[in-house]
Amino acid sequence: MSGFSPEQLIDFTYLVAAVLFVLSLKWLSSPKTAGHGVLAGEIGAALAVGATLFNPELVEYKWIVIALIVGAGVGIPLGMVHMTAVPQRTALSHAFGALSATMIGIAEYYVQAPNVSKFGMTEIGLEVIIGSLTFTGSVIAAGKLQEILPQRPITYRGQNVVSLSVLATALILALILVMHPEYTHLFPVMVGVALIFGVLLVTPIGGADMPTVISLLNSYAGLSAALLGFVLNSKILVVAGALDGSSGFILSVIMCKAMNRSFANVMFGAFGKVQASAKAAGEEKTVRSANAEEAAAILASANKVVIVPGYGMAVAQAQHKVRELFDALTKRGIDVKFGIHPVAGRMPGHMNVLLAEADIPYDRLIDMDDVNSDLPQTDVALVIGANDVTNPAARTDASSPIFGMPIIDVDKARTVMVIKRGMSPGFAGIDNPLYYLNQTLMLFGDAKAFVGDIVRELAGTSHT
């Protein structure tokens, strides 16, 4: 051991932690091994934090200990939130991550300033700009998800020009600081402008686009941590940041594909504000509706049922009633599956977590692509609180704003039942031709109450 300095031993521990982080994500590939994944991550993090406390550069521990206690005090309640609140919790944790990276970047700048090398300033400038905009952007996203801020996109004329000019200003200020490190008074201005850009970036984005935005902010948070690793020459930060950044990036791409949209369209398109005119043109169309008794009878006579849940189900807190329905149908020997669209819910994978929380076995939760190959052989497709992701206009109507978006083909099932409060269009404000098809039955009412009624009807007829 005598050959190693304390710094080298700490670095060696960091290397072990980095390997554990990679293993942690590898084991997350399947629910069977995912538990080991969390454990590997926890051990890696504990080793890294523990080793850091032995860093000989540390002279004062009091404030570190207080900060760790405060952090744990904030983190534990945030780790205990209800599953419906996970998207806003996640947005908030992107904000905390970005805040932390930004604070360190700023501290590092003022320790060095004004003797910052051109190269060092480039790194710090980029790191602080990305960190700052991720911080405010994530706070706004969390506010929208918590419904403190309006979920509807907030837009005005010339918005994109204004937003991009603000970003350009921040970058120009960084460039000036690279050229003239002595203009230290510009640094806080640059931070302020980047903070404003984060607000402008997320404010115009609507609630339905949140899965993409949250993934993109995840990617930025990772990038800011990796850049901080460059600034401080810390490999463990580079590794963790690269892993987090690539994860956010992959999820953003998946979300964009699931909505058939580009990044630029999500960020600058302000989806879901118009389309009122498209609806007015349609003639009076008729829908068929059914009550709980009829719905229960149809479900009871089916062999294969696919349930397609959307965020409306979570809003109505109906997932536990849906579990009862699942149990009642399964008991009768009916094959029940759940068809999960990638953007169902408010963040990637959200719907799976909500259903898993309600004790629905995960092998019944089926991806969009797999469930679509099942739907032509399905007797009943039951749509609960989902709208746009079942809209057949995405396949057939080239003039529809969602044309080309991959959907769950519920219209291919023999019978479609849709639980819905009324005929109002979905989040994107687009009319859904599914409701006017011959095989479609509308079940009007609150999702939780209606599913409860169906379960009661099924129980009542089970002995006859």
Added chain:
Amino acid sequence: MPSDFISNLFVFILAGFVGFEVIKRVSPLLHTPLMSLTNALDAIVVVAAIIIAGKQQTTLSTVLGVIAVAASFSNMVGGFLITDRMLRMFKTGKSKKS
């Protein structure tokens, strides 16, 4: 260009590739726990924050470092906690009690 930059870039690019290959294989079922887990891993920024907070270079750097320690450590604790809670909810039909 400092030589540190090149070695950091090496690490960044390779870690990015590993991340891409590993995360690509994560089932869509677990995308929410994936995000909370990567969040917790990203909170390793706390090690840099601890050093800034404990070095006592300037008052400003100490204050910023202390804020950073609290913010990132709350992510680390909360991120692992919620990931663990979520994963415990994922059960197969057979392992269910009923």
